[in-house]
Structures are given as C-alpha cells and as structure tokens.
Amino acid sequence: MAVRPPAAAPATTTAASHPSADALLGLFPPGTSTAPDGALRIGGCHVGELAARYGTPALLVDEGALRARARRYADALAVRRPGSTVAFASKAFPCTAVYRLLAEEGLGVDVASGGELALALAAGTDPARVIVHGNAKTDEFLRAAVEARVGLVVIDNFDDIDRLERLLAAPAAATGSAAPDAGTYRQPVLVRVTPDIRPDTHAAVSTGQRDSKFGLLVPQAREAIARLRASDRLRLDGLHVHIGSQILDTEPFVRAVAAVAELGTFPVYDLGGGLGARYTYDDRPPSVEAYLDALTAAADALLPAGARIVIEPGRSLVAGAGVSLYRVVTVKRAHGETFVAVDGGMGDNLEVSLYGQRFEATVATRPGGGADGELCRVVGRHCESGDVLSAGVLLDDPRPGDLIAVPVTGAYTYSLANNYNAARRPPVVFCRDGRSRPVVRRETYADLMRRDLP
C-alpha cells in the first residue's frame, strides 16, 4: 500500500477549487455561522471580537461541538457494543479544560507520559478510567501511575513488565499511596500487539508495521502474555492495538482486530484510535458511525461476546472543534505567487511541517474566497521556508490586518506547539452560545524566561 514519505517538502501553491460557502462552513465546527457583517462566528462568537479580546494567534474551540462529538462517539459505541468505553487519546489536546470537559461527557483518558497523567489527574479524571501508554515509560511515570491506581497500563515491551514488577514489589510503591489495598495490589495491564499492518498514512504516524518502535510482534506478544499470566503482581486483562493516525479507510482497523483475535480470549480489547479527520474539501474520512460499524462488526465476529471494547480516538475527536485565528502581517506578491504571512505558524501548528498535513484557510471576516479569490500561500512568521500553514487556498483580497481562520486545528496543534523564534504560545479560548472564556492564557515573555538561570 502506498505510504507517503517521512519528511514533507514545503507545501507550494499549486491549485485550488473555489469552495462554496457551504463547503467552507462544512470544515468549521458545526454551528459556525456568519454574522450580519459577513464575519465568521465560532460558537456564536464573532471572530473580530474574539481577536480584539484575546489577540492573535489564538486557538478557538467550539465547546458545544467538542461535547457533541464526544457524545456521538460514546453513543455510537454504546449502541453497537454495550459496555464498551471511549478513552480520549489526550496527546491530541492535553489541556486540563479539555480533560475536564471530556470526563464530564463520560470519556476515559489515554495518557502517554507523566505530564499527561499529571494533567489528567489535576483535571479530576477518575484514575480508574486512565490508560497508560508509552514505548519508554520511566520508573517515575510508572510509579505515579501505580500510585494513582490507574485502570490499565499497556505493556509495550518486556522492560515494562520488569519495571512494574519491581515497583510493585518495593514496599514504597506497594504501600506508599496509603491505599487500603497496599501490599496486595495487582496492576491491571494490557499487552500492546504490533500486528504488522501498515495503513495508508504518513510514515511518521504509522505505528502498527513490522518495524514499529511500538508494541510487541505476535511471537513476543505471546511470550509477554505467558509471563503476565504467571505474575502475581500484574493482572493481565487483555490486548491493545493501535496502527496509526489519520487513517481514512476502515479496512486496516478490521485487520487489526483480526490480528489480536488470534492471540486468545481476554476480558478487554483496546482497539486504539487512528480515525482520520476531514481537514480539506477533498478529504473523505469514514464517519464515526461507519468506522464503529466496521470495528464492532469485526469485534462481534472475531472477539469473545462478553469482552469489553475500548477505543482511543484523539484526532477525530478533537480536530474539528478547533479553529486557529491569525492576523495577516504582510502580503507579498512575487514570482506569480501571493504569500500571506500571518502572526503564527509552525510555532502553533507543526502538523504541516511534520506530516505535510494540508489545511484550508479563509479571511475570517470575508469567508469564502470571494468571486475573484486570489490563489495564496498562507505562511507563518518563523525562520523556515517549511513554515507554511495553508498552500493553494483562495482568499478574498488579503490585506495586512485581516484575520485568517484555519479550521480543523483542534488536534495535535496545542500539544505540538513550541517556542521556535521565542514565540509565545497562543491562548486557548472556549466559545459557546455566543460567550467565550479563555482556558489557557497566552504565554508571556516572562514565561519564556522563567526557566533560565542566572
């Protein structure tokens, strides 16, 4: 199957089709509308007012859309496979407000670091609903997970087993949490299986292939299962599989279910995340329902009837609720191209540079590209030519000072944001029913210096 190259060449301005107003709004969170002056309203909030209040760049989240998406996932899974659970893959958007919101909607959480665990717990997530991942889990991370009594730790390698057994044997870890079960506690675990499946997605986010750094190939998984069955410190609850991200076809997910089914009968099967989001007019990811139809049909056919299914969506859960708002700093017309340079870029959205992800964009106060829209390359303010946000988009007469909105930025933007060029990371603003509230403030220059020692 075709695999896109690991490193993305800087996107260039090639072609664009003129989107209809409906097509454009279709990429924004459901409920996005235009105000009487023509500007976009996200969660009922006017983009001009949001920019005036919070500045730019800013990451806007339509809170209602995020809640609705979480409910859609949970309801669609519950109908198809009662008793199963959705755990938010929090690497996609690890901020306490998002953890809190999704916990309110009844979702569990997958964490892949001590930091994500700390954030999830600080947000009030029930530890029993936390699933711990990572191909290189440190003692510190595992100790925090065990002491918090997380629901599941996913065994990625044999060192995880050794480490956990050591930690649970040590009196400090076994009793340090002052838990009533100290001394007798057995940590529930899953074994992560590498099914030798390479979905059609970018190599950097493909994880289930034979040479993956994640998980255990079938023969090793069998060995881990045997070891865990003999352990009196760890309780083997089942298997885990996750084959990658931004997958636009259901067939590889079905093959992954078949791969874990071969390894035996367990009470829990965590089938990971990976469903693609719709970033561009041309993307056609399966709906949540179509994805779950395929996944649960495979589970019903191949896995034990009473087994609990867990899924871990990240990207497809949060991407569509986010919109990045920028201000145009300069417009340069040269070599037949129009470069629209904004006040953000690869500091707040690394997806383009890392994976060649394509995004659409529009002038937020004149959405739609205009009848004579100009073919533009929206670029960032950072010192790399690869710092592109959106290539080949039609914008309506872009000028310095205009606001640019980039839809579908709720996933892996906040989490991959960085301080390149000492940029201050943007705020996160929840918008709902015409009201906005900041849930993460903009970084300050003082923040940038906070860790520097004299």
Ligand SMILES: Cc1ncc(COP(=O)(O)O)c(C=O)c1O
């Ligand atoms: C173990 C695991 N589960 C779930 C996910 C979420 O994937 P996605 O955001 O594509 O749904 C990831 C991310 O790669 C992951 O590593």
